[in-house]
Amino acid sequence: MKQSFVQIRKITEPPYSGILVYPRGTKAQIKSRINELEGLGVEGISFQGKLEIGTISILGKGYVGLQDRTKISML
Numbered sequence: 001m002k003q004s005f006v007q008i009r010k011i012t013e014p015p016y017s018g019i020l021v022y023p024r025g026t027k028a029q030i031k032s033r034i035n036e037l038e039g040l041g042v043e044g045i046s047f048q049g050k051l052e053i054g055t056i057s058i059l060g061k062g063y064v065g066l067q068d069r070t071k072i073s074m075l
Contacts, residue, residue: 016056019047022053037070041072043070043073
């Protein structure tokens with residue numbers, strides 16, 4: 001299983017940014033989602049799984065969202 005862990009601030013550019021606003025979104029939406037994730041304590045996302053969206057591996061795809069693992073800061 002292919003895996004890559006990406007720090008949250010490095011997800012602002014393709015191909016990772018497309019996962020945050022799948023199937024499409026604006027730069028403002030990407031920034032808003034990154035800010036929300038940081039506010040929740042998310043440090044990064046682990047892109048792994050059998051399903052691929054473009055070149056990015058993910059755990060799953062639902063009706064209204066994609067699933068991946070995250071690393072959360074325990075403050």
